[in-house]
Amino acid sequence: MPDEICATFSVHRLSILAPDGTVDEALMPPLSEGDVRRLYELMVLARTFDQRAVALQREGRLGTYPPSLGQEAAQVGSAFALQPDDWLFPSFREMGVQLTVGYPIHQILQYWAGDERGQQAPPSLNIFPICISVGTHIPHAVGAALAARYRHDPLAVAVWFGDGATSKGDFHEGFNMAGVFRLPLVFICQNNQWAISVPLSGQTAAATLAQKALAYGFEGVQVDGNDVFAVYRATRDALLKARSGGGPTFIECLTYRVADHTTSDDAGRYRSADEVAAWSALDPLLRLERYMERCGFWNEAYASETRQKALADIDAAIVTMEAVGAPDPDDMFVHALSLPGQRQAGQRKGV
Amino acid sequence: MARLTMVQAINQALSQEMARDERVVLLGEDVGRDGGVFRVSEGLLERFGAERVIDTPLSESGIVGAAIGMAAYGLRPVAEIQFMGFIYAALDQLYTHAARLRTRSRGRFTCPLVVRAPYGAGIKAPEMHEESSEALLCHLPGIKVVVPSGPYSAKGLLLAAIRDPDPVVFLEPTRLYRMLREEVPEGDYTIPLGVARIVQPGRDVTVVAWGSMLERVLKTETPHSVELIDPQTLTPFDWDTLLASVRKTGRLVIVHEAVKSGGLGAEIAATVAEEAILQLRAPVLRVTAPDVVLPLPKLIDSYLPTTGKIRTAIDDVMRY
Ligand SMILES: Cc1ncc(C[n+]2csc(CCOP(=O)(O)OP(=O)(O)O)c2C)c(N)n1
Ligand SMILES: [Mg+2]
Numbered sequence: 001m002p003d004e005i006c007a008t009f010s011v012h013r014l015s016i017l018a019p020d021g022t023v024d025e026a027l028m029p030p031l032s033e034g035d036v037r038r039l040y041e042l043m044v045l046a047r048t049f050d051q052r053a054v055a056l057q058r059e060g061r062l063g064t065y066p067p068s069l070g071q072e073a074a075q076v077g078s079a080f081a082l083q084p085d086d087w088l089f090p091s092f093r094e095m096g097v098q099l100t101v102g103y104p105i106h107q108i109l110q111y112w113a114g115d116e117r118g119q120q121a122p123p124s125l126n127i128f129p130i131c132i133s134v135g136t137h138i139p140h141a142v143g144a145a146l147a148a149r150y151r152h153d154p155l156a157v158a159v160w161f162g163d164g165a166t167s168k169g170d171f172h173e174g175f176n177m178a179g180v181f182r183l184p185l186v187f188i189c190q191n192n193q194w195a196i197s198v199p200l201s202g203q204t205a206a207a208t209l210a211q212k213a214l215a216y217g218f219e220g221v222q223v224d225g226n227d228v229f230a231v232y233r234a235t236r237d238a239l240l241k242a243r244s245g246g247g248p249t250f251i252e253c254l255t256y257r258v259a260d261h262t263t264s265d266d267a268g269r270y271r272s273a274d275e276v277a278a279w280s281a282l283d284p285l286l287r288l289e290r291y292m293e294r295c296g297f298w299n300e301a302y303a304s305e306t307r308q309k310a311l312a313d314i315d316a317a318i319v320t321m322e323a324v325g326a327p328d329p330d331d332m333f334v335h336a337l338s339l340p341g342q343r344q345a346g347q348r349k350g351v
Numbered sequence: 352m353a354r355l356t357m358v359q360a361i362n363q364a365l366s367q368e369m370a371r372d373e374r375v376v377l378l379g380e381d382v383g384r385d386g387g388v389f390r391v392s393e394g395l396l397e398r399f400g401a402e403r404v405i406d407t408p409l410s411e412s413g414i415v416g417a418a419i420g421m422a423a424y425g426l427r428p429v430a431e432i433q434f435m436g437f438i439y440a441a442l443d444q445l446y447t448h449a450a451r452l453r454t455r456s457r458g459r460f461t462c463p464l465v466v467r468a469p470y471g472a473g474i475k476a477p478e479m480h481e482e483s484s485e486a487l488l489c490h491l492p493g494i495k496v497v498v499p500s501g502p503y504s505a506k507g508l509l510l511a512a513i514r515d516p517d518p519v520v521f522l523e524p525t526r527l528y529r530m531l532r533e534e535v536p537e538g539d540y541t542i543p544l545g546v547a548r549i550v551q552p553g554r555d556v557t558v559v560a561w562g563s564m565l566e567r568v569l570k571t572e573t574p575h576s577v578e579l580i581d582p583q584t585l586t587p588f589d590w591d592t593l594l595a596s597v598r599k600t601g602r603l604v605i606v607h608e609a610v611k612s613g614g615l616g617a618e619i620a621a622t623v624a625e626e627a628i629l630q631l632r633a634p635v636l637r638v639t640a641p642d643v644v645l646p647l648p649k650l651i652d653s654y655l656p657t658t659g660k661i662r663t664a665i666d667d668v669m670r671y
Contacts, residue, residue, distance in 0.1 A: 087424070120457035128423070129455040133447045139413045140448065143420020143428070150376065150402055150426065169440070173413030180408055335454045336492055338461070338516035341545060341587020344492070 009214045011207075013254075014234055015224035019282055021290025029233040033297055039080055039228055040292060041306050043072040043285050046096035048310040049105065050259075053095075053112060056318070057263040062112045066093045070226070070258030071190055073284030075160075076100050077231030078188050078253070081239055082158060087148065088127040089141040089159040091134070093190065097160060101125055105317035106324075115327055134195075135165030138174030138187070145183035145248075156242040158186045158235075164195025166209050175250070179216035184242035186235060187213070187250040191225065192257035193279075197270040213250035225253030226284040256282070354532040360502035361391050361467075361523065364509040365429065367539065369399050372427060375513060378405040379414055379431030379467075388433055389469055389528055415441035415466060419448050422464040427513055435470040435522060436479035442487065449518040450493030462518045465509070470498075470522040471563050471608060472655055475648045481525075482645060483562070483609040488520050489586045489618070495519040495544055496585040500565040502533040507542030508583060515544055524562035531566070547589035549596070553578035556668055557596040559619060560606040561585065564656060568606055571658040573665050585615060593619065594626050601632035602668040606656050611639040633671035636664045 016027045031039070050069050056062040068075065075096025082088065082101065090097050098108055103125060111118030111130075119129040131137035141159035148155055165171055166189060178185045189209055193200050206212065213220030223230040231253055238249035256279035260267045267276075292298030333340060333348040340348060355363065369375045377383075377392055383406035386393030396404040407414050411432055418428040432438045438445075445466070452462045472481035488496045497512055497519055499505035505523065512519040542548075550565065553576040560568045565581050578596050582588055597603050603623055605616040616637040623635055638656040646654050 089420075116455065117457055119455050120459050123459075128460065129452070133443070136412075136416070136443060136447055139416020139444065140420035140423070142413065143417035143422075144424045145420075146378075146405070146417060147421040147424035147426045151424075170412055170416060170443075173408075173410040174416065176408050177410060177413050177417060181405075335456075335458045337453070337495075337587070342590050343587065 009211065011210045011220060011222060013222040013224070014230045015227050016229040016233065017227040017287055017291055019287050021287060021294050023229060023291060027233065028229060029236060031229070031232070033295070036292060037297065039076060039232070040288055041310070042076045042080070042100050043096070043228065043288065044306045045099050045310040045313065046072045046076055047285060048307060049095055049099060049314055052311070052314050052318070053109070054259070054263060056109070061322070062109065063114045064262050064264050065112050066262045067259035068093050068095050070256050070279065070283065071192055072096050073228035073288070074190050074225035074231050074253035074255045077228040078158070078160070078235040078251070081232055081235035083155065083239070084124070085153070085155045086126065086239070087141070087144045087155065087157045088125075089137045089144070089157070090127065090130050091137065091161045091165070092130045092132050093162065094130065094160050098127070101127060103127060105314060106320035109317060109321040110324065113321065115324070116331070117327060135161055135168035135170045137161070138165070138170050139177070141185055142174045142177045142183060145178065145185045146181060148184060154243055156184045156186060156239045158188060158239070160188045160190060162195060163189060163191040163193065163200055163203055163209060164198065165189070166212060167203050175213065175216040178248040179218050182247035185248040186238040186242055187248065188235065189250070189252045190255060191252050192255050194257050194261070194271070196261045196265065208252060210250060210252040218248045218250065220250040220252065222252045222254060225255030226282050226287065228284060228288055352534045352536055355502045355535040356529045356532055357499070357502045357505045357523065358389060358391055358528045360506040360535045361509055362393060363535070364506040365392060366395060366398065368510055368513050369395065369403060371539070374425065374427040375429060376403045376405065376421065376426055377429050377431065378407050378418060380407060380409055380433050382406060382431050387431065389525070392431070411437050411440040412444055415444040415449065418464045418466070419444060419452065419462055422462045422518070423452060423460040427463055429465045429467060429513060432466060432468040434480045434482070435468040435484060436482040438468055441466070445488070445494060445518070445520070446491055450491050453517070454493065461516055463516050465512045465519045465521050467521045467523060469525045469528070471524040471526055472645060472651055473526040473563065476525070478647065481651075483607070485522060485585055486609055486613055486615050489615055493518070495587065496522065497544060497583065498522045498524065498562045498585060499583070500524070500562055500581050501527065501531060502535050504542055504548070504581070504583060506535055507540050508544070510539065511541040511544050514541065519544070522562065526563040527566065542583065544584045545587045545589055546584070547580050547582045547592040549592065550579040550581050551577065553600065555600055556602040556604060556665055557593070557600045558604045558606060558665070559593060562608070564606045564608055567656060567658060568661055571661045571665070573662055575665055575669050577665065590622060590626070594623070597623050597627050598630045601630055602671070603631070603635045604638060604661070604664045604668060605635065606638045606661055608640055608655050610642045611637055612642050614639055633668040636668055638664045
């Protein structure tokens with residue numbers, strides 16, 4: 001009766017763009033100068049949106065809002081790899097994903113201002129309403145992937161969630177089913193090190209989150225989540241694999257939630273300023289700027305022009321959002337069911 | 352017309368609907384190779400293949416969650432939860448997502464799925480296999496809850512449920528699965544959701560009961576003229592039919608096998624108090640299980656409403 005090793009596993013971490021702006025050319029994905037500019041402009045848009053949203057919340061024009069500062073590369077880089085027909089299941093902090101795929105900016109704001117109509121995705125986008133109940137959307141992505149395969153649609157499904165979500169049962173159930181059915185699915189974890197006040201070490205005793213995929217029989221990779229090229233490349237490869245029948249992939253993006261959990265939170269209660277400063281030095285946008293500057297297509301003028309353009313788009317969206325006006329009370333009933341029941345019909349007359 | 356059991360009627364409905372509509376797919380634990388633990392889906396894997404009859408891992412939340420994604424994508428999934436006692440892990444998916452996807456996406460995504468679950472007591476099954484927690488689901492706007500009370504209604508209601516644009520939980524009373532046979536038309540027919548059935552007209556007292564309790568009321572011998580109502584759909588409830596009956600008879604007895612507190616009977620009684628109290632001649636009475644955890648089979652007869660308890664309740668309201 002030998003005691004032998006019956007399986008061994010390893011987890012890879014991909015990084016391409018160093019904090020000083022140099023890249024590993026051998027690993028660099030094929031991106032044109034135009035693509036890189038677009039990635040940069042989207043990351044600036046995401047950051048500018050975030051700053052404006054926090055300010056609007058402080059002015060009482062938005063409700064509670066979860067900032068995504070510092071996660072721009074992990075969000076924009078992953079969403080940038082998608083094809084228009086792909087199905088997307090974002091969590092609540094994925095404004096960078098929404099902005100990258102062209103979700104109307106005024107609707108993102110409208111939602112955070114407390115108007116459900118902001119969640120109505122345009123017909124051209126297969127993007128689910130953001131998931132508030134942490135991790136519970138992971139099985140929905142599994143179902144969409146099952147349906148896509150049944151229909152022989154040559155597309156992939158992507159789902160985003162945080163490190164906290166990896167402790168949920170639905171993470172396990174979704175991963176397990178995706179592995180069993182070898183689905184065209186890409187799981188993208190924004191490991192921003194915190195779930196409100198609980199650090200990663202309070203979430204799991206595992207050395208990486210990526211390794212969790214191995215237990216479900218598919219590949220898990222870690223990427224430097226502040227490195228937009230690594231995130232893009234890992235997502236692109238995973239999507240290609242998904243579309244060609246190679247099954248699911250789990251991508252753990254190592255990043256950091258630089259701001260508070262939400263505008264109602266004070267992260268100073270549970271983490272040190274030193275930790276925040278150390279991560280801020282790894283800023284994803286700064287890094288990309290350094291790379292572009294080295295390549296000769298970034299300078300202060302371009303940066304300020306990009307910021308101005310982002311601000312103008314967001315300000316126009318704020319005007320649109322605030323011009324829409326409050327929903328009619330009847331709106332609560334409109335989509336309650338396909339047809340209201342007897343009681344709902346009566347209640348509807350009374351509002 | 353063949354005389355079928357409820358299991359056969361449901362199997363026929365599933366089979367015919369899958370043949371008619373390629374969007375219909377089944378998923379659940381043991382639904383394929385095994386044909387379901389009650390054999391409800393027997394033969395469907397052979398007929399429709401593993402792409403449409405999906406044996407899933409043991410994963411209640413995953414099954415309902417996946418069904419939500421499939422429904423939003425454009426399929427018509429029929430998910431099975433093997434027993435209602437195991438639906439609790441999937442309540443999160445039903446409450447948090449299935450019930451609100453239409454609202455949250457402003458109609459961009461809908462959730463036309465059916466969750467089937469064997470339900471109710473009286474089959475000498477182990478613990479957790481005999482639950483009737485329909486009231487938990489009825490508290491949830493955005494979900495329809497349907498309970499057939501015989502083979503004929505099972506087929507017609509299930510076909511309507513699968514074709515319904517909203518999420519439907521379809522609770523199948525296990526005690527009735529093989530207990531009775533009824534004439535079930537071979538062809539296609541639906542029984543509309545949200546419409547109650549007057550099982551027998553009467554003058555003296557309205558009795559409302561669903562699922563396996565309906566059969567128990569029918570077996571109850573009473574000298575009084577009972578108008579028996581089977582709501583068929585518990586949400587949205589057909590209040591018009593119930594209230595018209597109560598206004599006529601002036602008396603109401605509600606029978607359900609779930610516990611009394613917070614049961615659907617409470618909602619029915621409250622509605623009658625709001626809408627028809629001036630036509631009532633007697634207090635509204637509920638015949639239900641007591642407020643205790645569902646016992647093992649040795650005590651089930653003391654737990655469930657019996658014909659004796661139903662008869663007593665009818666006699667009591669007739670004293671007024
Ligand atoms: C199921 C559930 N439990 C608790 C909450 C409250 N809550 C909102 S966000 C959050 C932390 C989530 O952490 P993580 O998954 O890492 O995402 P992040 O906030 O870091 O983006 C908690 C506990 C919730 N929304 N859903
Ligand atoms: Mg986190």
